[in-house]
Structure formats: structure tokens, C-alpha cells
Amino acid sequence: MAPPPAVAVAPGVFRIPTVGSWAVNSFALVDGDGSVTLVDTGVERAPARIVAGLAALGKHPADVQRIVLTHAHPDHAGGAKEMADRTGAPLAVHADDAGFVESGESPPNDKSYSVGRVFARLQDGRFPAVGVGEKLTDGQVLDVAGGLRVVATPGHSPGHISLLHQPTRTLITGDAIFNVLGMRYPPRFFCTDFRMTKRTAHVLGELEYDRVAFTHGPEIVGGARDAVRRFLAKSLTA
Structure with a gap:
């Protein structure tokens, strides 16, 4: 069965599956004036799925006013150039990942693990380069659908948010x-610094929210914060 083109997570917040039903997700945030902000753009072939997701919401690429990337990996930034070209929207990414987006090359892998060293030799890690219009910082609140706060969680990449x-x-x-x-x-071999990834993720347990959406996996819409906090607490002893 084909996955739905778009899934409602919260009012005005929609998940767009770009690989399978939830293996890789982008998100569309719809503002009160009908404009759209995209969060992540999937792999290089994902734009067709994203455009179909927008159409299911009654939206067109011309409605997209901003594209925000959580980080500079091919499964999140691979479709960024095409979506930027289709929409004319500026691209925003954390300052520490901006250079990687503009060069079309992933940040380095964590070579403190043997699997990371092997993976670094095997993977390509490249994607179509695209210009960055805005370099984001921790704590910044974007004027998106009532307020979208940037939360720095580096480690998976230097500027992961x-x-x-x-x-x-x-x-x-x-x-x-x-x-x-x-x-x-x-997976640790996908991270620039796996230990930092685990350490900075704990800030997510300190925030206040009711729902949690994942770029890999389905959302949790009930008891989300408690579920995240239980996972983080368990990971401390793992």
C-alpha cells in the first residue's frame, strides 16, 4: 500500500513521507496566511513526493516561503536544491552546517569508532550543492506559523538542530x-561525534511539548514528552 502523501501531526503541521511510510520524513508547516515552510527535503529524488504532499494539502511549490534543514546529510538536504529551484524559497540551516550545504558534501563521520572509519571510506556523502540564505543560531525563533524555535543538538552533524x-x-x-x-x-557511523549526539539530545527532555515528530519514524501524539524522557533516562544507563 502506498503511504499517504501527507499526515497531520498537529494543526498546521504535516509530515510528508519521502521514503516509505515513515523511513525518511519531511514536514510542512502551514501559516495562517496559507504560506508554507518546509523542514528537510529528503534524498535527491524526494521532491516529487514533497510536491505530491503539498498538493494533498491544497498547496503548490509557489506557496513555500522558506526551507529549513535540520542538518547537512544527503537524506535531509538531497532534495534541497531542486526544492529551492522549484519554490524560489530561501534556505535556512545552522551556521555550523551551512558550509557543507553550500559545498554539497556531508560533514565527516566519527572516526573514533572502527565502523565509522570503514563507513567513511565507503560512503559518498555528496548531494547537490545549494546556496544558504540564512544561518541559524541556537534559541532563535523563526517567524513561522506562530513561532518555530531552533534548538541546537549538535553531534550528529556539527550544526544539527x-x-x-x-x-x-x-x-x-x-x-x-x-x-x-x-x-x-x-547509528554512530552516521554521526560526526556520537558521544556529543547522546549528550546534546538530553536538552530535548527539558523542553515542553505535547507531540514529537521524527525525521526517521512515525510521530508520537500522546505522552510524547514522557516517552522521550524515559528513553533519555534509560540511555544514561545503557
């Missing part, structure tokens, strides 16, 4: 936490 949509109390984790067969950290 999570996002908190304040009006609907919806957290988008980026790759700080996956929800694939249960909550888990991203």
Missing part, C-alpha cells in the same frame, strides 16, 4: 533521536 513549533507544542527531533522500532539514537 531540532525544532520546536511553539503554538502546537510539537517537537521535530531531526536525527537527534530516531523512532524506528522504538526510540533510539542514530
Whole structure:
């Protein structure tokens, strides 16, 4: 069965599956004036899925006013150039990942683990380069659908961010936490600094939210904050 083109997470917040039903997700935030902010753009072939997701919401690429990337990896920034070209929207990413987006090359892998050293030799890690219009900083609140707060969670990449949509109390984790067969950290060989990834993810347990959406995995819409806090507490002893 084909996945739905768009899934409602909260009022005005929609998940757009770009690979499978939830393997890789982008998000559309619809503002009161009908404009759209995209969060992540999937792999290089994802724009067709994103455009279909927008159409299911009655939206067109011309409605997209801003594109925000959680980080500079091919499964999140691979479709950024095409979506920027289609929409004419400026691209925003944390300052520490901006150079990687503009060069079209992923940040380095964590080579303190043998699997990271092997993966670094095998992977390509490149994606279409695209210009960055805005370099984001921790704590910045974007004028998006009532307020989208930037939460720095570096480690998976140097400038990895999570996002908190304040009006609907919806957290988008980026790759700080996956929800694939249960909550888990991203594979260490995909991270620039896996230990930092685990350390900075704990800030997500200190925020206030009711729903949590994952770029890898389905959302949690009930008891989300408690679920995240239980996962983080358990990970301290793992």
C-alpha cells in the first residue's frame, strides 16, 4: 500500500513521507496566511513526493516561503536544491552546517569508532550543492506559523538542530533521536561525534511539548514528552 502523501501531526503541521511510510520524513508547516515552510527535503529524488504532499494539502511549490534543514546529510538536504529551484524559497540551516550545504558534501563521520572509519571510506556523502540564505543560531525563533524555535543538538552533524513549533507544542527531533522500532539514537557511523549526539539530545527532555515528530519514524501524539524522557533516562544507563 502506498503511504499517504501527507499526515497531520498537529494543526498546521504535516509530515510528508519521502521514503516509505515513515523511513525518511519531511514536514510542512502551514501559516495562517496559507504560506508554507518546509523542514528537510529528503534524498535527491524526494521532491516529487514533497510536491505530491503539498498538493494533498491544497498547496503548490509557489506557496513555500522558506526551507529549513535540520542538518547537512544527503537524506535531509538531497532534495534541497531542486526544492529551492522549484519554490524560489530561501534556505535556512545552522551556521555550523551551512558550509557543507553550500559545498554539497556531508560533514565527516566519527572516526573514533572502527565502523565509522570503514563507513567513511565507503560512503559518498555528496548531494547537490545549494546556496544558504540564512544561518541559524541556537534559541532563535523563526517567524513561522506562530513561532518555530531552533534548538541546537549538535553531534550528529556539527550544526544539527531540532525544532520546536511553539503554538502546537510539537517537537521535530531531526536525527537527534530516531523512532524506528522504538526510540533510539542514530547509528554512530552516521554521526560526526556520537558521544556529543547522546549528550546534546538530553536538552530535548527539558523542553515542553505535547507531540514529537521524527525525521526517521512515525510521530508520537500522546505522552510524547514522557516517552522521550524515559528513553533519555534509560540511555544514561545503557
